[in-house]
Amino acid sequence: MNIVNSYRLMIRNVRVNTDPGTLVFLVLMPTIYLVFMGYMFGTLISQIPVGSTSINYKEFLSPGIAAFETATAGIVAGGLLWSDRRYGMFEQILSSPYTRAEYLFGILLTTLVFGFIGSGIMMLVSEAFLDYTAVSLMGVGLIVVSISLGSLFFGCMFLAIAAKVKSNQAYNSLTILIIFLVDFASTVFYPITSATPEALKVLFYVNPLTYIADVVRAGYISTVTTTDLVELLVTFIETMVMVAIAVLLYRKVRVGVT
């Protein structure tokens, strides 16, 4: 595999995806969450305990929304494979000097780029609108690792769906359902407390966005605990499993068949 080829495909992916619709999807929706929920719930919720400290709701929400961008980036990745298959560019690119592996890696690189751009924008929005505090160097490291893993996990998850699902309607419905489930069954918007129902807790703990949001949050407020490191490890394992599933399903994608 030639990494330069994947890099070239990543540039292509970014270029064909920087249309107003994608940018609105990537930036506007989470910004609305951040500003509206941050201000409205911020007036209702005073302090939320996180690790050994407690923070206000705006400080809780900002890193959550940055983590949420990894799932949004994942949708972009799945959408790329889906539209390339649907509109013939998958077959066209594979008849050019690119291998299947380079194509796949190109999409994963694109997911990382969109994950970091989206999260970065959300951090800037947080700074502009909310009471954002400075992040330590270790915090930055944790944020980078968790955003990378999150982008890869969701990128692979939506790639696997794009590789498997046949109809456009099924793909869109499934994507909306999953993103809704993943966002709200995680600690992006609210913490897991003793009052959370057990069944929901299970869902929260299976969801990697819970761990990504927790670790990004820990990175933000620079209060890293052993739990955060364990959560990072769980995210890593879940990501590796999802990468394996995506690769397996992607290998079965045939040219000329949508």
Add this chain to the structure above:
Amino acid sequence: MLSEVLGLTSYPIEVEDLKYTYDGRKYAVDGISFSVREGEVFGMLGRNGAGKTTTIRILSTLLKRSSGSVKVLGMDPSTAGNHIRKRIGVVLQDESFDFTTVEKAFDVYGFIWGVSKSERDKKRESLLSTFELTDVRKKRMWDLSGGQKRRVQVAREFMHDMDLLFLDEPTSGLDPIARRNILNMIKDLTKDGLSVLFTTHNLEEADYLCQRVAIMNNGKILASDTIDALKTGYNGLKTVEVKIGGDQTGAESMFSKVSSGRVEPPFERELPYRIVTENTQETMQEIIKLALADSVQIEWLNVRAVSLEDVFISTIAGGV
């Protein structure tokens, strides 16, 4: 391989007993053999599902053959796919486009092929002009008509250099002028040594463009030669076309009685019957007599020379 035996002519494509099956039961390509010479336009003619697209997919390394021997630019597609893909161009039968403007589509495609920015700009302007796309350059791909999309798809392929070009029904959906422009451009490029494998339903196009053709049906090549050589079997013969009007009841029975030539019934109701004959006078008289006797209404009747289409239909129908 043939080239090794002959030693002189260069063959960018050499295929021997190629087979491919999608489902392990039925062969989409069933033991075909052919070769394409350097600088030649080789046409593959056949109905839908004949195996033309599958053959192109195998030769352009998109599919791995089930059996047989294939060399593309002297290399085996199953082991040297990446080397082959660097030197070929492929215009797919199905549409392929990014959700960008027309000019960005050209630029991104050139970028994928590693063409420098200055070269991309130069080629894009030239191709937009040649393919009459300048007026729609700022439009988004999905706002184009089917024919315009097709023109972009074909034109885009010339953003990069190549030794061998696969064209899978490149002119489908195009108006006659756009079609002729593309055919002329391909003709010009072959003068510089470009070899082309071209599939089409349009036999006039094949007649205009191809030096040699292969007629495919059900995964097999039924005939392969120069167009003149294929027509040789029809020397001295002419085609009488008879269009039946009104209710077509009785037409089939009437034509079954024709004895002065070989009758080829139409594929579609709107097309005429064809009778390939040595004596057009005798055939016409016979048909008129039979039509009167059987009360079959003749809408029009025409005599013309044998065309590639006649050869094609006759070959598919199991004739000459």
